[in-house]
Amino acid sequence: MNIIIAGAGRVGYRLASTLSHRHNVTIIDQRAAALQQLQESIDVFTIAGNIENPDTYLPLKNRRFDIFIAVTDSDEANILSTLIAGDFIDADTKIIRLKNPYFADSTIAGKLGISSAVFPFSSAARSISALLDYPQANNVKSFIYSPFQMVSVYVESAPETGIPVAEFVHETCVVVGLERAKHFTLPDAESVLYRGDLVYFFGDPDTIRAYCARLNPAVPDRISRVAIFDAGLLGLEIAKALIPRGIKLKIIDKHLEKCERASELLQEHASVINSHYIEHTLFDNEHAGRADMAIFTSEEDEENIIRCLEAKEHGIPRTVAINNDIERYGLMHSLGIIPMRGPKSSAYYAILEAIGSSSIISERHYCGGRGIIYSRKIFSDSPMLEKMLPPPDPKRCRSFLLRDNLLLPWVAKLQLHEEDVLFVFLDAENEEAMKRWIYTL
Incomplete structure (x- = not known):
């Protein structure tokens, strides 16, 4: 495909490098x-100019x-x-990144012809709000055509x-990924989980919640108090997502003007x-140490890591760090x-998923992109x-058919019925081959 990317910042650079x-x-x-750095590392055509100027x-x-x-x-x-681009070029699909949540409920996307x-x-x-449904979990993903979810959790008790x-293989839930020592694999029934x-x-939320509680029993079953730093x-978007859940919230910031705006909102x-909040006394004097979860939202991963470790020292059981640099994911x-x-x-993963998806096929990425x-x-x-329909190559993926809220392992030919949903889980290294396969069914 022929693709134009307006903006060579961190997101534009990663997209250009991948695509x-x-x-x-x-x-x-x-x-x-920025363009010179791009050309030195990847094969792209660059145009130097202001993206808001028609002459560009x-x-x-x-x-x-x-x-x-x-x-x-x-x-x-x-x-x-x-x-502007709409007046100069013919683009089949337009994808735009927006920070202001107002635009999500407005009609601006339709007026601009944005796909x-x-x-x-x-x-x-x-994503953070979804963790409240699974207090022991690390990440939660939902899917467009199914109530089933994919949830990751650390094995703390084994x-x-x-x-x-095999103890976790059920008609409503299966194991579809395993990370050990920074290595990602697709386990089979013979695999073993270690601490x-x-x-x-992947499966029914109630079944997954029971499995999470078994593997990580020390974590409370409910998160009711959250501190956002x-x-x-x-931070404000996270707060707005948590408020409808009845969470007791504390918002901490060292800038007075940001605090005033947060109070007003x-x-x-x-x-x-x-x-x-770099002062250790904060956790005691302001009772932030009583939180069930602390969330650190700095743009600097190192700061988020340090603050999370401090929070852990003060007894906060769940600490969430915004991960801005994928290289820090494993360390966290x-x-x-x-x-x-x-x-x-x-933004990077959402755009990749938008490009890789269609009206009938959805593409999602595991946390960490593996x-x-x-x-x-x-x-x-x-x-x-x-x-x-014969199954895909089992050496490349794990595949299932979801029918009537039951998971059928796709290991032999299956007759497909209306409302069936095919799910294929794979290592990122097999992306190209499996994408060709599912789009040519």
Whole structure:
């Protein structure tokens, strides 16, 4: 495909680096140094210019592109560039990154002809909110065509001989991933879970909750008090996502003006504290140490890690660190910290998933990006309806058919019925081959 990316920041750079392996990528930015760095490391075509200036798009005039992506840090620049690009180029799909949650409920996307709008701050907030349904878990993913979810949890309670994966294989739940010593695998029925493993379950929420409680019994069954450190846009979005759940919230920030804004926005729904929270006395004097969960939302991973460790020392059982740099993901896990994708990482994966998905096929990524999930629903007009379909290569993936809220292992030919949903779980290394397979069924 031919793809244009407006903005060569962290998100634009990662997208260009990933997409350029299989597509023709053009990236636009007014920073010559950023474009030079791109050209030195990946094979892309660059245009130096302001994405808000119509003259920048003249070299592309009347050319056809499959996808136009606007991913700068400015909502205004992304919106304007999408409008201008629409006058100069023919793009089948337009994807835009927006920070302001107002646009999610407005009609602006339709007016601009935007195919997909990505709201990374809101997405990160929803991911954290989902953890409240699984207090022992590290990450929760939902799927468009199914009530089943994928949930990861650390194995904190297990005998030295481990626990056979077969004990967790059920008609409503299966194990679909395992991380051990920073290595990701797709376990089979012969695999064994040991203490320190991060295991991924896919299935019915009630069954998964029971498994999580078994593997991590020391964590309370309910999170009722949460402390959010930093009253910036992300912290406020997290607070707004948690308020409907009746959570007792404390918002802590060292900047008075941010605290005043948070107090005005959240009012009686949260206690807002203006404090230099690097002081250890904060956990005692402001009772922040009584929280069931502490969330640290700095743009610096190192700061989030240090604050999480301090919170753990003061007895807070669950600590969440916004993970801005994928290189810090493994370190956070090893320290018992819950890493949650930051807005930039959320935008990156959401855009990849939007590109890889269609009206009938959904693409999701495991937390950390080491695995991929494809799902495909069988509609009434599907050409596969009532056909006998052989399974994909079991060496490359684990595959299941979800029918009537029961999981059928896809190990032999299956006849497909209306409303069936195919789920395929794979290592990221097999992405290209499995994507070709599921799209050509």
